[in-house]
Amino acid sequence: MIHSLFLINHTGDIFLEKHWKSVISRSVCDYFFEAKEKAVDPENVPPVLQTPHHYLITIYRGKLFFLSVIQTEVPPLFVIEFLHRVADTFQDYFGECSEVIIKDNVVTVYELLEEMLDNGFPLATESNVLKEMIRPPTILRSVVNTLTGSSNVGDTLPTGQLSNIPWRRAGVKYTNNEAYFDVIEEIDAILDKSGTTVFAEIQGVIEACVRLTGMPDLTLSFMNPRLLDDVSFHPCVRFKRWESERVLSFIPPDGNFTLMTYHVSSQNLVAIPVYVKQNISFFETGNCGRLDITIGPKQTMGKTVEGLMVTVHMPKAVLSTNLTASQGNYTYDLATKVLVWDVGKLNPQKLPNLRGSLSMQAGAPKPEENPSLNIDLKIQQLAISGLKVSRLDMYGEKYKPFKGVKYVTKAGKFQVRT
């Protein structure tokens, strides 16, 4: 199972280590550093590395490497999932997952890691259970603790761990009972030069925020559940009822959680909300090029497209840009060669346009690659797949909760090739 964990920042310093079995020397990380050196970009470091006696499985999250050492045949996905869970837990506890914050809370981090794995076997990874045992630090609590001498460690048995619903702690109480669901859809798409869709799919997720007293049993039903043929659920969802009735029936964890994720890939269902007309060209002579990008609405279902942003990774030879944006403003980062055009709201009457010239390094050959455009956008009150929640029912408790559903569509990996 998982033997050790090293946290490494992007410059290559090991700033935390945790061993669940015997201690393994940090020198094992040298193999990783070697691979990191070779990969140049931290994103490109291969996640599974073999060394003479160990295997190193790494994830890269928030400019930090979570490197785990294993010695026996362990499913790598198990390790990767666990590492992401560790990162999620830090995020959940401390609000962000960075070197500074981890160093500030090193004892809590250590306690958490100790609770999450025992001898390399996952012990408690549900945030509900963990919070029962180790309370997240808050300013108020640290003040109270210093005054009263009490601690962050809960002294109750994590009952949730043993029941059939390990994700929910017992004895939850709220004065305001509320259950909110966010249906978030991201469009992953590749459009080619001419604007034709090469590939498009929707990654959907239903995020829930449930603060309900007692042991509520919820049922969420959809207007058009047939859209969903590829789903994965939080363990709380009763799969049998989904199979037979196409409703989500579950006893929710307390607090924020991801209820389900789904995936719509059937081509005709994926609407592309905007079109992009672009022309980026470089001249053979004169060390310059032209750029002209226009964006217009396509299938927006009558809603407004907001938060529109275009990112272009320019070829290395591009030194500076001289562009005019009809709307919003643009920046060009010389070091990273990234052009960002922050457009804002898309006005169908007056289409935003960015055009001008690019100047290149003198004597550099004409760039061979064509830069792709990355589009970011947001549409409120719309799930682009057309998914709609029809109702939410609660059983098992007597009170009447506040309920709410919000929809939003975003661009995921939305790329336009040039």
Place this chain on the structure above:
Amino acid sequence: MMNDSLFSLVCAGEIFELKAELNSDKKEKKKEAVKKVIASMTVGKDVSALFPDVVNCMQTDNLELKKLVYLYLMNYAKSQPDMAIMAVNTFVKDCEDPNPLIRALAVRTMGCIRVDKITEYLCEPLRKCLKDEDPYVRKTAAVCVAKLHDINAQLVEDQGFLDTLKDLISDSNPMVVANAVAALSEIAESHPNSNLLDLNPQTINKLLTALNECTEWGQIFILDCLANYTPRDDRESQSICERVTPRLSHANSAVVLSAVKVLMKFMEMLPKDLDYYGTLLKKLAPPLVTLLSAEPELQYVALRNINLIVQRRPEILKHEMKVFFVKYNDPIYVKLEKLDIMIRLASQANIAQVLAELKEYATEVDVDFVRKAVRAIGRCAIKVEQSAERCVSTLLDLIQTKVNYVVQEAIVVIKDIFRKYPNKYESVIATLCENLDSLDEPEARAAMIWIVGEYAERIDNADELLESFLEGFHDESTQVQLQLLTAIVKLFLKKPTETQELVQQVLSLATQDSDNPDLRDRGYIYWRLLSTDPVAAKEVVLAEKPLISEETDLIEPTLLEELICHIGTLASVYHKPPSAFVEGSRGVQHKRLPGSSAAGVSEAPPAVIPSQGDLLGDLLNLDLTPPTTTGPPPPSSGMQMGAMDLLGGGLDSLVGYLHSTMGAGFGAPPAAMPASFTAPVSGGLDDLFDLGGGVGMPMGAYSPPKTVWLPAMKAKGLEISGTFARRAGVIQMEMTLTNKAMSVMTDFAIQFNRNSFGLAPAGPLQVLTPLSPNQSIEVTLPLNTVGPVMKMEPLNNLQVAVKNNIDVFYFSCQYPISMLFVEDGKMERQVFLATWKDIPNDNESQFQIKDCHLNSDAASNKLQGSNIFTIAKRTVEGQDMLYQSMKLTNGIWVLAELRVQAGNPNYTVICTCVLYMYLQFNNINIIIIPAA
């Protein structure tokens, strides 16, 4: 380490302060101090000096303080075992605490303290905790058994903890079941043959029940355990599949992949016409696609596994090509894997899309990726015949971009396309030739030269082109040199009149000015061939080449089957069987898919081996018999003249050198020039068997009778006869020196020329007394194999110089190859299997040994005497098959399969000898193909 000591230096003052705080009376101060200690510990500072002070804080009712002290103990108990003992009493007391949280914490921590003295005290509390009323304690105790096993396996077995653990599989709490399974699986890994996880339908049922209710991690353990079960029939298989399928919708991708493994494995048992089979196939695609929208690290592992799945069952994902399209900001390791799968999924139906994508990728920034994309286009052309034309035109478009590395890759793949579809796309050669100057990578240059040589008759200025390469001949890499040599010989055979000078030039460059034995040998072979029989040369050099196919990059089926059983594991990421890389390879069991046909699984060597024998025959035919040509063309007089010239050029000196045993392997494409190894090996084995026929021979290495090596008339009266023997691991040269001259001979000395296996005398020749006329003396010269190496023709040829007071005499002799088989030539079974599978078919050969009156066991014994070890034996249809291995002194392994037909009244031994050898000479692999 350097850093650590630096740290502790810096901390010296700090430690003093902490010590004071730890011994403070105030609870709060104590706790803060322990926290500081823990904080230092986590960043790798050495705070072990505080051990007694921290342990003193352990007896507290404050849970947090207790936990912190436990954390500290786990880290440092190993380095301070004597101090750790002090903590034992508190642990034992805590194991009795009314609070289950503390009981669990205590037993958990105790297990983490890897000190023998403490583990002794652990047994009793652990036994209690395993039967605790609280499931939280039981589940913690289950893991503790695994910890204890890791520290002291014997103790765990003696104390009967394993049985208790097995009982926990039937526990009422699913979490306890999951942890018991996890612990047992981990213990089982170090005991591959113990039947720890004895799976029967009852336990399976319990596991399946627990599967629905335990945590995601528990589900992974249970699914991985289920995958080791072999259902009795297809109905059981189906019912397990039905109960596992809901896991495909789990949010945890590791659960999903483990479920996929179980389904892929059990699916094998379902009849294909079953409705459920089709349903299951359909259900597998969406979860696999979903894995690809996860984080890149997860994607990578998923892609490596999907790569296996599409090879085994392409139908699952055949409509999902688009999800493998590459996004420009995917990490490079994801891009490369996606590309690989795209090619595997490419078919006539989607080839247009695939090609459009590949062309797009060929203009990306990342050079490695671009190269692979260009190669992929070539692979598409070879895989989907209908697309070949489009692929070629795409490649031509790419060549027009003039991007250097794109052009080079394109030329390399076009060569392969020519090999696959001869006489179809040669019209593009002109375009290729335009780019000749820009090629600077050896592979691309070699490919281009191959094309020019192969199609010399269609390229007007082929001679000029090749000549231009010839100018810098010595600066080229060997790959290019070899290719250039072959290409010019081809050109000469096609246009003998104009290129005579060129071919002479290249032959002399290759044979006289080169230090590279490969190049030299190939040069000599061509030279000899051209000079003796130009017609035969034409048949050999311009022989039709076997077509290449896409199969080359597929994983070999038995390996694939095994890997499918290991989906989701490291083996699936590396595409290697676990035995090949798992630490210490603790006898990992080879897993097999439960096919309905796989009845005889009990035998160790998988059933795939026998089929190779048949395949081999075909292969050899392909390689060895030159294709029937339509009558040799009448050679022009010019060519004859050229050949004569060559003869005069320096061939005389060669005759002695070049043994006339060639011809056997030359039908093969000249890319890998095989040397003949026929005579020595088959002969050697024949001898071994002949001898084995005699009854009552002493066991031991075979040694041929002495033969006369140096007749007296050639050596001014000295006659040397001799033989070689291997005695007690030492190779010996046994000689009889006879003086047939009139005068006394003294001052004997011996020297060897460089030879294939580096044989050299281990000491001086011991002839102490002068050898008087008509006297004979027996001399035994021990040999070692550390001398200089040079490849000889034939391989086992040894050139010897003997000196005495009269003169120096030279002779050459051949040693039986069996002298070189070392005593530790017994290969591990697993390694044997893996190696056998890895051997390219080209390296195999078979031949028969006639009239050997031995049964297989006797033969096996005899052979063992000569260090030919029998690894496995099995009987198929009355035929005994012996799998044997031997190792040469230079570390080369030879594997063989020996078939003995028992029912044959003549007791004929049929021997199929499959030899595998790579000889490394100056970094070039010479593949030796022994022929029948």
